[in-house]
Amino acid sequence: MRRVAPQWLAAHVTATGDDCILWPFSKTKGGYGTLLIKGHRTTAHREMCRLAHGEPPAAKLDAAHSCGVRACCNPRHIRWATRTANAHDRIAHGTAGRGAGCYRTTITRQQVLEIVELLKSDKPAAVAKQMGVSRAVVKSISAGCSWSWLTGIPKAKSLQIRRAA
Secondary structure (H helix, E strand, O other), X not given: OOOHHHHHHHHHOOOOOOOOOEOOOOEOOOOOEEEEEOOEEEXXXXXXXXXXXXXXXXXXXXXXXXXXOOOEOOHHHEXXXXXXXXXXHHXXXXXXXXXXXXXXXXXXXXXXXXHHHHHOOOOHHHHHHXXXXXXXXXXXXXXXXXXXXXXXXXXXXXXXXXXXX
16 A cells, blocks of 8 residues: 555646545544655645645645545645644634544533633632532633633633743
């Protein structure tokens, strides 16, 4: 397969259609195509972007999908983008791992809304105990560090300053 996968990419690099071209070989748990190039593991869509559009203009650019399909290797659907632009694409496509879609999530959307409501009258420690979650979870929500897209709570300025230092 080591020879077949790169040949498959080379055969599709000049594709002109608008449909997704799905990677038929091995994939990561997240659904991205994966292959070895010169002994280094990479994603199929990143390698396709390199073949179709050249090396990334800056080292830290992502190969971003315009279609939102992780296994897609259509060169017309892939471009070099900043990490921020790629994150915005994932949010727009609904493929971002945020909220209950994040693998590290320990609470639900409804629980977050309930925590926010309880924080209006109780201290974070009391809310954490009542909801059966850690104080860190409640403080992260109340400081706008997590779930801010749902709660509308802006990130606390003291945390922004501390992280910038």
